[in-house]
Amino acid sequence: MGTIRRSFLVAVAAALVAVGLPGSASAGAQYPIPNADPFYSAGGDISGVAPGTVLAARQVPNPPNFIGGNTWQLAFRSTASEGKPIVGVTTVFVPVVKAPDGPLLSYQQIVNALGLKCAPSQALYSTDPNVVIRDAAALNVVFQRGWSVAMTDHLGPTSAYGAAKLGGQLTLDGIRAAKNFDPLQLRNSPVAMAGYSGGGMATAWAAALAPSYAPELNIVGSAQGGVPMNLVKMGYLLGEDTPHPAFGLVLAAAIGLGREYPDRMPVSENLTPQGTAMMNQVANSCTNDILAVGANHSAAEITANRSVFQDPEGRRVVEENSLELYPGIPRAPIFEWHSPTDVLIPVDAIDNSTRRYCAAGTPVQTLLTPSPDHLSAALLGLPAALQWLNDRFAGLPAPSTC
DSSP states (O other), X not given: OOHHHHHHHHHHHHHHHOOOOOOOHHHHTTSOOOOOOGGGSOOSOOTTSOTTOEEEEEEEOOXXXXXXXXXXXXXXXXXXXXXXXXXXXXXXXXXXXXXXXXXXXXXXXXXXXXSGXXXXXXXXXXXXXXXXXXXXXXXXXXXHTTOEEEEEOTTTTTXXXXXXXXXXXXXXXXXXXXXXXXXXXXXXXXXXXXXXXXXXXXXXXXXXXXXXXXXXXXXXXXXEESOOOOHHHHHHHHOSSSOXXXXXXXXXXXXXXXXXXXXXXXXXXXXXXXXXXXXXXXXXXXXXXXXXXXXXXXXXXXXXXXXXXXXXXXHHHHHXXXXXXXXXXXXXXXXXXXXXXXXXXXXXXXHHHHHHHHHTTOOEEEEXXXXXXXXXHHHHHHHHHHXXXXXXXXXXXXXXXX
């Protein structure tokens, strides 16, 4: 079975639970239309700038229905999956009433998208029902507790959907940026992270990368739910040749990985005319339009060159973005929740990762929700996750179900 075709289906795993260089229609559509706002780009060479350094800052209006705080956006130096410097952006909400160095929560949104308009820093202000973020009610409760919240664009400057390691690095650098920007008074703040599904994947990767990538951060815990821990297994779980109603996300995630690893996974070079047309349609889209374009298609019908399936490089790309296969161990405590009968993610990958973390001495509390539905499991676990985060900020000992 082919690696590139398998990579399409593997990548959708991130999409289902989460997952620019202009040129010709076949190649250029692989990248999003660049953001015209100069805030999102850095002038000059930033290779010598430390990750997390603030490159630009601006106070912006509060998004609709967000109350009790002030909103800032920070552009910062981060690192792409293969080491090159990139510009990241985080949106930071600071309560009007908060203590200096009060708690900082890094919240990773679910972003299933290829268009830059779908990133949190822009979607927060959108009135488009296909784009708008509906988290104001929950976050307003957090603000009332005096917590600041950083919401990073964790798909990065090319909306590299499916590039999970990238999401972890951007998350950590977004935290660094928030702490480095003195007007926010967060320099010595304790930090927690949270996210579900694709947001949980960025959160879980950040937790695992932190000991080596950002060891200076005082991370008191991570609440992560419904995490796709192994994208290779998800590819097998969803099949290769059978049309699927969510196949648009397969294509989107393959394109996203191709954006992040263009030399190792040249997706656009291996599409049929039908596949190229579909790629052009979704290249700047958010979730609903991606799903509509790809509904009931399959990888088999849009890939042209079966010989490329034998190239092991595409598989390695997917493996490098599968957390179960990453040897790093989180140091901070973890609250993990999922449905044991979730049909969209490989639950055994979560179980295997939890056992490995427990064996290494990391406290992990697992909550199994009774719903077989992926998204309803998110809501069922949320109250317990918030209480767990509150206890970590309060300095209470972390419980464990290891």
